[in-house]
Amino acid sequence: MSKVEFNKETGPREVFCGLTSIVWLHRRMPDAFFLVVGSRTCAHLIQSAAGVMIFAEPRFGTAILEEKDLAGLADAHEELDRVVNDLIARRPEIKTLFLVGSCPSEVIKLDLATVAEKLNKRFLGQVRFVNYSGSGIETTFTQGEDGALKALIPLMESSDEKKLLLVGTLANNVEDRFKKIFKNLGISNIESFPPRQSTELPKVGKNTKVLLTQPYLSDTVRDLKHRGCEIISAPFPLGIEGSTEWFLAAAKAFKISELKVHEIISPLINRAKLALESHKEILKGKRLFLLPESQLEISLARFLHNECEMDLIEVGTPYLNKDLMKEEINLLPDNTKIVEGQHVEKQLDRVRESNPDLVVCGMGLANPLEAEGISTKWSIEMVFSPIHGIDQAADLAGLFSKPLKRNQILTSKTLVTH
Amino acid sequence: MELTLWTYEGPPHVGAMRIASSMKDIHYVLHAPQGDTYADLLFTMIERRGQRPPVTYTTFQARDLGGDTAELVKKNIKEAVERFKPKTLLVGESCTAELIQDQPGALAKGMGFDMPIVNLELPAYSKKENWGASETFYQLTRTLLKEKVSYSEKISPLRWKEFGRRPKVNILGPSLLGFRCRDDVIEIQRILSEQGIDTNVVAPLGASPDDIERLIDAEINICLYPEIAEASCEWLKRNFGMEYTNTIPIGIKNTIEFINEVHKKLDLPLTNKKELENKSKLPWYSKSVDSNYLTGKRVFIFGDGTHAIAAAKIAKEELGFEVVGLGTYSREMARQVRATAKDLNLEALITNNYLEVEDAMKKAAPELVLGTQMERHSAKRLGIPCSVISTPMHVQDVPARYSPQMGWEGANVIFDDWVHPLMMGLEEHLIDMFKHDFEFVDGHQSHLGHTATSTKDILNSDEKKEKNSKEGIIWTESGRAELTKVPFFVRGKVKTNTEKYAILRGIPEISDETLYDAKAYFS
Secondary structure (H helix, E strand, C coil), X not given: CCCCEEEEECCCCCCCEHHHHHHHHHHHCCCEEEEEEECHHHHHHHHHHHCCCCCCCCCEEEEECXXXXXXXXXXXXXXXXXXHHHHHHHCCCCCEEEEEECHHHHHCCCCHHHHHHXXXXXCXXXXXXXXXXXXXXXXXXXXXXXXXXXXHHHHCCECCCCEEEEECCCCHHHHHHHHHHHHHHCCCCEEEECCCCCCCCXXXXXXXXXXXXXXXXXXXXXXXXXXXXEECCCCCCEHHHHHHHHHHHHHHHCCCCHHHHHHXXXXXXXXXXXXXXXXXXXXXXXEEEECXXXXXXXXXXXXXXXXXXXXXXXXXXXXXXXXXXXXXXXXXXXXXXXXXXXXXXXXXXXXXXXXXXXEEECHHHHHHHHHCCCCEEEHHHHHCCCCECCCCHHHHHHHHHXXXXXXXXXXXXXXXXX | CEEECCCCCCCHHHHHHHHHHHCCCEEEEEECCHHHHHHHHHHHHHCCCCCCCCEEECCCCHHHHCCCHHHXXXXXXXXXXXXXXXXXXXXXXXXXXXXXXXXXXXXXXXXXXXXXXXXCCCCCCCCXXXXXXXXXXXXXXXXXXXXXXXXXXXXXXXXXXXHCCCCEEEEECCCCCCCCHHHHHHHHHHHHHHCCCEEEEXXXXXXXXXXXXXXXXXXXXXXXXXHHHHHHHHHHHHHHCCEECCCCCECHHHHHHHHHHHHHHHCXXXXXXXXXXXXXXXXXXXXXXXXXXXXXXXXXXXXXXXXXXXXXHHHHHHCCCEEEEEEECCHHHHHHHHHHHHHCCCCCEECCCHHHHHHHHHHXXXXXXXXXXXXXXXXXXHCCCEEECCCCCCHHHCCCCCCCCEHHHHHHHHHHHHHHHHHHHHHHHHHHHHCCCCCCCCCCCCCCHHHCCCXXXXXXXXXXXXXXXXXXXXXXXXXXXXXXXXXXXXXXXXXXXXXXXXXXXXXXXXXXXXXXXXXXXHC
């Protein structure tokens, strides 16, 4: 392990809660509905974080707790029953309904597991109910996906069939690319979790080899291990280096020679390196500060340093699972400063003191930093854009070079002014 | 429990944030978990603010709940006060903190600070954003002025005469995330100044706690947005005798009425009454022959109370439209909206459910929708032109250009914003008419997007529906052909009316003649 400097910080945070992950999860599984049991704040959060108005009736919603639910005047379980009945009558095409716990539902200890169990009996053969918590008192941002996936694991049937299981939401086109490459490598039995249809859950067992696509799935990994799956240890497939190591690790688990891997992916690598050049030109030598939010920060720091030659000032991460991040941390340059947790005010003091060229941060902070003359890249875009894999390395770099390039254009003095 | 797919208003603490962020030298310590920090982006992204909202979130976590969350609150208050040095501190809680009952306001008051502390109790499970903003502004005003109540004389609106100066008024209600507040304030100040009236304080937008303490230097209050300011205006009236205005200066008639009201209250002679009619281009533009086609256009209106009521009046009296639907999501304004609807022979739609609004819109078959960003989307789906008149805010509602809704320029903006989509509607009709000409380029993109219903689509979909309709009415070949010749924007209405007529008369098959019979019957 490289000599990385670990720090912990506590204090006021500026991070989304796990409910936010519904924004991409509901798109990944179009036959699923996400029903948050929470407050008006939860409803407002999801619609604001999604940043868009709704173009069609959405497949997520909030059962908003009211005073009578809290005062015990209404039986919360009966109320939820009623809401679910209405919802299913309205959306008969829904196959899986996620009951998503929130801060208020956790605090009043609403037992969503029991509710889900009862509903499963009633709607047997029609709709499946699972529950998890996306509450901000327990989860941050991308961790919501961890909860949702973990909740699906008990529904997965067992099978000893040998297979590669890609775990973590990917953009559909990236997933297709990965499958094609793995097939070329000679791995033919590949499945994804979450699947594109909530009802088409992969079967798992002792011959399932799990390859993670996202770094925020600690609980899911643990439960898959309990189901006998083997977890392939690898960095995450961001950038050329990460993706290459990721393919190599998978190949090794399937006893495919390194030579074969290189043979298949070297044309991709060459192509990607070429595409990366113009971005590298902009990013090279620039100083980067990553604030904690998406949990992708460590992988991004590794990519932006090793492949784009940026200098790392500080790498924030909402939480750190050293086991899961082992391979990533190994690839980081010596003396990288990792800060787990946040005290947003102190961290912003450090941002200002260190005078970075680019800050990766949440949407609440981006414009205020820009107004201070600091270029930013908002992290929520990483979870909405196809950024995984060798073919996407240049696009990933582009997310960071664009704000710098734009800054250059807007401040350029080439136009003659009269 | 209420199933909500989308909400017009946020929770009440977001309303409190709107007040805090609108002002200077204020800090708001909010006892809340980390997810609630999303609300910052409403200000930094939608309003494009270059400053963070002055809010510290305690961001308690599950593991804190077993321990001492009260200590966490105190630690955050202490740090926030040291760092931001506010002149007034707001302390409150969001929905989750309300459940754990740490009473952060009381904790703050026990910490020995010498600045005023406003303890905000905003019930998150029964109230919403605008209420929260109103309550926060009221509590703040009360806290900063209550000590002056006992020794202040009642404020006479006429005292400016004794003082030998121009009359002074306060403009109350404009806030961040309020619809076009930034520009309305400029427009109203300009109008008042023209009339020889000075602005004492604008609040909350741009005001500091010192400014709030100065409110009583003015003679009267302008209650510009009752959703936010009425409670404060009422308190100032009760305790200091300060009168406040009731007219909202949106539209020509209301702007003139507003000027009259202000003059009357101040006993200031109105010398330029005749000029007022010509201050905006709206009256002439509306009268010019080009606007003839606007007559009787069917409009459907939905928004916050203030803007929906104003829109109804302008639509009917200043543009000659026919209002075919009126509603609001502001329950606090339901009474007023109902009264306005009644005057228009309509029943007001009071709801927070956008799907109900969409259904009502569909039934009303309007030619123009005036609504929120959500109605813009619904209208787009239905292929109806729409103009946005109300919050909730979208980045598009904070235009770079000067674009008020109030006063003379506001009326100009309204004329353009409402009429241009209709002109596009007319263009749509022409596209429909000319599409059989050989010059017409196939694949012309409708401005309404792919959702604009083409003739073929409406017939196809209607055909399916007809087969299922329990009345069993059939459209014959000639009836259908005639229907395609009807301009698309009234086609839906013609179809419904003709079917209604057919049912009424027991006609099983609709021919071209039935269509004309129905037309005559309903005209």
